[in-house]
Amino acid sequence: MNLNKVIRKQNASVNRFMFSMCLIFFSLPVALIFTHEYNIFLILYLIIIEMLVVLAVLARLNKDSLNFKYDGYRLKIKDGIFKSECNIMCDKISIVHAQNKDKEMKLIIISKAKFRNKYLRKINDNFLKRYPYLGYQYARLKKLYPENQYYYIVFRNGGYRKYLLLEELFKKCVHANFTDRAMEQLKGIQKN
Numbered sequence: 795m796n797l798n799k800v801i802r803k804q805n806a807s808v809n810r811f812m813f814s815m816c817l818i819f820f821s822l823p824v825a826l827i828f829t830h831e832y833n834i835f836l837i838l839y840l841i842i843i844e845m846l847v848v849l850a851v852l853a854r855l856n857k858d859s860l861n862f863k864y865d866g867y868r869l870k871i872k873d874g875i876f877k878s879e880c881n882i883m884c885d886k887i888s889i890v891h892a893q894n895k896d897k898e899m900k901l902i903i904i905s906k907a908k909f910r911n912k913y914l915r916k917i918n919d920n921f922l923k924r925y926p927y928l929g930y931q932y933a934r935l936k937k938l939y940p941e942n943q944y945y946y947i948v949f950r951n952g953g954y955r956k957y958l959l960l961e962e963l964f965k966k967c968v969h970a971n972f973t974d975r976a977m978e979q980l981k982g983i984q985k986n
Contacts, residue, residue: 797983800954804897808858812851819847860952862959864966871959874951880913887967888935888944891928892960892976899979901949901956902928903963904935906942914945921946931973957983 826832826840855875862871864884872879882905889904902925908914915921922929932944949956957979964972964980972980 797954797957801958804858804953804955808854811854815847815851819844857951858953860949860955860959862962864962869962869966871949873949877913880911880947881909882911882914882947883907883909884967885969887963887970889928889931889971889973890960890963890967890976891925891931891973892956892979893925893928895979897953899956901960902946903949904928904932904944904946906939906944908945911945911947914947917944917946927975928973931971935971 822840822843826836852875857874859875860871860873862869868884869882870879871882882903886905886907886909887903888906889902891902891904893900893902904917905914917932922932936942936944949959952959960976960979961983963970
């Protein structure tokens, strides 16, 4: 997969969606004004449609946004438009796992330090049931270092930008173990 080409296509798709939603958002009130039909039903219907258009735009922006920056020893990652930035210490990351493929990939990071991050959650039985392959990797890690507490975070938003994040994690997190599925995703990346 040519990653830059795919990200450009994703950005073009978002731009087309935004243009069409803006066209709908502005053309409906103009059409109502030109028809001179001002009854309460049409005005309420227009307000509801406008709110739905705004919600659709916000949902699409949230789904396709992922920003990250390497800051010397940590990664600052913002996943979606409604979440605040989370800091992940690169030397504290233990396991990186990628589940699914293409745009629907989930990037799961297991860390041994929480470091003032409200999005990192403690690993529990639900997590181990939801991700059994990762549960096996976690059990191996816990057997080696039983005294450590481990936390996880899942990145779902961002589309193909998650591949860039995965590549950055591979470059910067030298102590992390990458699962076989994460390595398969890394092998499929071509940058031009």
